[in-house]
Amino acid sequence: MALDALARALPDRINADPEHVENGLARLVLTVIELLREILEHQAIRRMDGGTLSDEQIERLGLALLKLSERMDELKATFGLTDEDLNIDLGPLGRLR
């Protein structure tokens, strides 16, 4: 049990093992995409709350981001990744997300 908890808490590393390198790279790429997606969402919410979008624009923007979120869920499932996996330890700066 303690080992299992520790395994999850270990520093994240890109797995450069030839047999698993695809998964490691997918994790890195999806982390960057997820970060950009969240930035887009925050910007959309700011604009919605700021009243600069019409109801139709809000609906279209929200739907596009919802579809993007669903697509990300599919990609995470494909590579066996969770939300917690899509992060990078930046050392003294903390974690990316």
Added chain:
Amino acid sequence: MATYLYCVLAPPNPEAIPAGLTGISGSPVRVLVPAATTHMEVWVATIDDAALRVSGEALARQALLHNDVVDAALATGRTPLPARFGSRFDDDATCIADVARRSSVLSAILDRVAGAVEMSVLIVPTGDFLESIAPIAKPERHEAAAGRRYLEVVRDRTRQAEDRRQAAESEAERVAKALSGIVSGESRSFRAIGVMSVAHLVPFERVEIYRDAWYCLRPWR
């Protein structure tokens, strides 16, 4: 074969390493004193690269072995600067060269932690607060006004995360207040899942006082 780095220590005292100390894959731990940096020593071992290519529980076991060696270094009465788990070099010369290259930075940190130990604290949400932050479900695409609803859900989730962070900060402040005058340094990092990790630097002579102070912090909120 490779040179695996466990930690850096100051001042050098190669005789202090426990006899027969082993680490990852049972390899004996050795002491190197870089000629260019005579004010510190490094604890290393020669290991097979294959020993590092593991995952899951095997990786966790290695991390514990790494930690055991660092603990052994601490038991020599000096505060070690632990190397990041998995620090591997082609050979001893490469390892020494890397340490020598960063010696000014390492020396500054060793000076800061000299005579102290780092205590880790995790602050996690519990009880009513945990229940109040139940996950907010995303709308289905076919629902009416799903787009607007999705943005509202994201906004609510963001607020939840901020509430969690503020609650953790508040608890960390309570802890910091209770431990002021005992710890000589503190750092905090917050994880999106709601857990705050706090590191306290505690002078050796105040470790018992530090532990006693935690009892005064009860009951946990």
